[in-house]
Amino acid sequence: MPSLDPGRTALVLVDLMERIVALPLAPRPGTDVLAAAARLADTFRSAGAPVVHIRVERPNVPAQPPGSELVPDLVHTGDHVVVKRTIGGFHDTGLHDLLSGAGATTLVLGGIATNLGVESTARAAGDLGYDLVFAEDAMTALTADEHRASVELDFPRLGTVAPVSAITLDGPA
Template sequence: MILIDLMPRIVALPLAPHSGEEVLGRCRRLADAFRAADRPVLLVRVERPNVSVQPPGSGFTEGLARPGDVPVVKRTVGAFHGTGLDERLRALGVDTLVFAGLVTTMGVESTARTASDHGYEVEFVADALSGFEAEEHDLSVKRIFPRFGAVRDTGDYT
């Protein structure tokens, strides 16, 4: 499971069709289910380049990370470039990535496209994603993501 950008400052944004808090709650349930099944949980967050002091809310939301989770700090929209993510996933023996988090058309979609390019199977948890606008989220979930992999809901994993 790869959870993208569940940081206080991003969770607090006006998002649609699901609020950041709704997505965060579903992502917590998903992460717990994956941990219980002894499947890896990777937590991705962004740090802006050339900024020495990160603004408040740049860490993971409180209580999200658990021992054994794999943190990934990205400096670009997607989580693969310059992070060692591919090497970490290969070392864990992962071949399928389940995506959830924020924001659908930014960090999630960018990372998923690169994952597909690297040969991973990809899945998306539609109700554990949200966008800046419902229309852009819906376009990705209904038209783009099915071309890359399965689109499911939280209940399919929990």
């Protein structure tokens, strides 16, 4: 995979919230996804590229369930946080404006669950014209079959699937 331009690439991490990371997930546990996502976020920050965290809030409830915040220490100074109320990260969130304002034309995606929040966000991003890279080991699902279907059948039609170790940026923007 060629190196990405940090001035035109953003990292988008979906639903890395305490209660979601703690679920029984496959093909890898949420803690493994979190570690891979943190390494990738450090790579983006070092290159001066934007890091965006998306978390979900349930609409029309008086309080969110326990564990609805992003995992502690995941968000660093300068990162962006977007709150969604649907499966995907674009609908009524300002995400597209944020990414456009940052000059992003390529998105690297990771998070939980592969076939839900990540895939829904990716499909909307594709509709908006973004080039997509999927960090395969920075995502997981409720079942290995759901993850595999997205990674092997759907994502290759939408963009490039790569391990975190293969995703590099040119250097400081």
